[in-house]
Amino acid sequence: MLALFLGPLFNGLFTAMVVFLFATGLTLVFGILRILNFAHGGFFMIGAYLAFSLVKTFASDTSTIAYILISIVAGIMVGLCGLVVERLVFRPLQHVDEAYSLIATYALLLISEGAVKAIWGVSFYSVMTPAALGGALIAGDLVMPVFAIFIIGLGILCYGLLEWILQHTATGKLMKSVASDPWMAGMLGVNVPRFYAWIVVIGFFLAGLAGGLLLPNQTLSPNLASVFVVQAFGVLIVGGMGNIRGTFLASILLCVIDSYGSVIFSEVPGVFFYVAMAAMLLMRPQGLIAGARL
Structure with missing residues (x-):
């Protein structure tokens, strides 16, 4: 009974924290630039592949500390x-129509997928979860994997x-100021150009950090870029x-609603994410927190 009510939560x-970790870099770049x-998904994928190569090269039996490092x-x-x-793509796009940036970053996504295929091939790879993050905690009939608790x-x-x-540092206030009025x-x-470069970095x-941290939860393939x-x-x-x-609040709301929806309507898993997204945009087209960058 406990699993029925708390399991989907x-x-x-x-899932919400997985999506949020994936989306943090995307939100930061869009909020300021x-x-x-x-191409964010492509570089998330590259980060996962780089972490995979490092695991295979230096730590076949990865500890939690090694996994984080x-x-x-x-x-x-x-x-x-x-x-x-930033120097070759983003900087020239700052003063052109947004449609060009969409085309350019989509092309960059295709390039990143091609680079992954050229370097690592098209085979599927996976790594084991660090031993300390394996197993599960059990409360009644509710089973909670330790790795999932770690990611949450x-x-x-x-x-x-x-x-x-x-909110509480000079760097953060500077970021919000540049996002609000770069000319001033x-x-x-x-x-400002140097600041933009650092934000992109x-x-x-x-993106790369999220790719490495979520590596034990993924099967690596050149299609990984489009998963999230x-x-x-x-x-x-x-x-x-x-x-x-x-972004944090939306991740929780959409993913929790989708989780309960997938339990109730198991024949259409995943569809309630988009149903909830459409409903929220109809109620608040400006978004949950409107008018404030970052």
């Missing part, structure tokens, strides 16, 4: 890729850290287009 929260980065290294490597992408805690920690940086920030002495770092893209854009839109708090 637990599964929904797990106003570029919808379709490998994810951070993968994030740093993807972040460096973001520096190149990690997602909440990530949100709390980002919220604290944005430049007049006050902020090197951080956004790509978060629709959900990520859904929570980005429902949350309020570029607002971290809105």
Whole structure:
């Protein structure tokens, strides 16, 4: 009976934090640069593949600490890729119509998929969950995998850290100022192009970090780039287009509703994510948190 009521809530929260971790870098880049980065999923995938290669090379029996460190290294490597992408792709797109940025980032997604196929091939790969994160906690008839609990805690920690940086630090206030009025920030002495470059690097770092952290939960293939893209854009839109708090709330609401809907209507799993998204946009087309970037 406990699993009937709390099981879908637990599964929904797990999926929500997976989607949120995937969407954080996407939200950050859009919130400041106003570029919808379709290539985000591609660099999430590259981060996962890099983490896989590091696991196979240095730590076949991965401890939890090694798993986290490998994810951070993968994030740093993807972040460096973001520096190149910002200079060659994002910077020329800042003063052109948004349609061009959509086309360019979609082309970048195709390039990233092609690069993965060229380097790692088209075979399917997977890694074992670190031993300390294996197993499950059992409460009555409710079974909660330890890895899922870890991801839920990690997602909440990530949100709390980002919220604290944005609301209570000078860096966060600067980010919000540049997002709100880059021209005025430049007049006050902020090197806006350099600031944009750092934001892109951080956004790509978060994509690569998420790819590494979610690696034990994924089967690696060149199709991985598109697994969470629709959900990520859904929570980005429902949350309020570029607002971290809105993205976090939208992830929880949409994924928990979808989890309960999939239990009640098991013949159409996943459809309630889009039903809930459509309903929320009809009720609040401006998003859950409107008018505030980041």
